[in-house]
Amino acid sequence: MKSKKLLSLLLALAMVMSMAACGAKTNEPPATSGTPSETGAPATEELNWPTKEITLIQPWSLGGGPDVITRQIASYSDKILGVPMIVENHTGGSGTIGMNDFLEAEDDGYTLFCCNGPLFSLTPSFIDVDYTIDDISPICGIRITEFVILSNASSKITNIQELKDYAAAGHTVKYATTGGPGNDSYTMISALFALLDIPCEAVPYDGGQEAINALVGGHVDIAIGSPPTYRDYVINGQLNCLGTFIPEGLDVEGIGHIASFKEQGIDVEFTGMDYLAVRSSVDPRIQEKLREFVLEVYADPEFQTFMAGMGMKAWDSDAAEILSMIDSQTEAMSQYIPLVQ
Structure with a gap:
């Protein structure tokens, strides 16, 4: 019995010495638990987007300028992003029906919205709305609206x-x-x-x-x-x-x-715009990928020919320029709203 206990003790000691030697050769640190940053792993998961079709909500009717242009942009999605982009027209309420549907969608980057400045600079003066400019993030301009x-x-x-x-x-x-x-x-x-x-x-x-x-x-x-x-x-x-x-x-x-009305001596002016937006809570990396997609479309010679055929140019503005223009529109509209109320 004593010999068996002695043999077991020797075997255990041998195993401990073997493990210590192995650790010394590989110089591997012991396994630890903790956050990815504590263990040296990437702080964020790899972006796996897009993996399914993207919806672009168009709050204006079929056949109008924004509808025609966004459908042309969407036609490039399969080629550039590898997934289709479907344009849906959610019309009514001066664009607010489409806006509300857009804000009710998941903030996973699979829903885009064709937005304009007056949804923030004008519409709230006439219609009770449940949104603010902080709910959206502009991705890229579409066009200047030349009424x-x-x-x-x-x-x-x-x-x-x-x-x-x-x-x-x-x-x-x-x-x-x-x-x-x-x-x-x-x-x-x-x-x-x-x-x-x-x-x-x-x-x-x-x-x-x-x-x-x-x-x-x-x-x-x-x-x-x-x-x-x-x-x-x-x-x-x-x-x-x-x-x-x-x-x-x-x-x-x-x-x-x-000729402008200003040139004709009439004190009235307005520069509108349309732009693509996502919810502000969408992953910034997805927002950047969407902007890169739109800019790649705008650089395509066939798309440029398409826009020229309508007498227009794509407006590749960024979020800062779009938000600044909305501020300017809001100030201008304060002069015109009393004339129609």
Whole structure:
């Protein structure tokens, strides 16, 4: 019995000495528990995104400038990101329905939103909203919104003075708008008519293209639009450009220079914009990947040709520039809102 105990003790001692020798040869530290930073492992997990389709919520109607451009951007997703990007139109409420749906989605980077400045600089003055600018993070600009006031060529109204003369002759000017108060196009055209003391009647439509179609069809006297919706009609001689809210005027390929209302002595101006955004709580690395994706699209020659065909250029602004522009819009809108309230 004693010999067996002695043998067991010798074997245990041999094992301890062997393990010590092994540790000395490999110089491996003993295993410890703790956070990744304490053990020398990466502080963040490897980004595994995207792995499924991305949804881009479009709060404006089919066929308008933002819709057409975002669908073109989304068409590059499979090639660049390896997953499809699906554009969904959630219209109504001057964009607030789409905004609310966007904010209810998961903040995992798989939901994008086509946003504009007035959702923060204008809409809250007319509609009770449950969001603030802190809820979103701009990713990249899409376009500068270059609003132009247009008339049907058959009306013989080719400039602002002729529009004033038309109204002075006892006519109430019917004008097409996309939405009502809270929408930038409605506010700016309404403010213009208020400054000119023109009796008018707003006729709302669901989207910019529908408003232009109504003008072409002679259902209204005046409409407001951006180049993608009106350019071909002006080139074909069906519509006239009366002026733009862009203070320095506007040069549109195939049309030429469109004088601003400022240049015509009317104290009204507005520069709008559309941009892509995600919820502010989305992983910053995903936000950066999305921006890189958009910039790669903008650098593509075919996309540049597509934008030129609509008389526009992609607006590759960053978050700081977008937020600064929203601040400027908010200040400008404080002058125009009282004119339409």
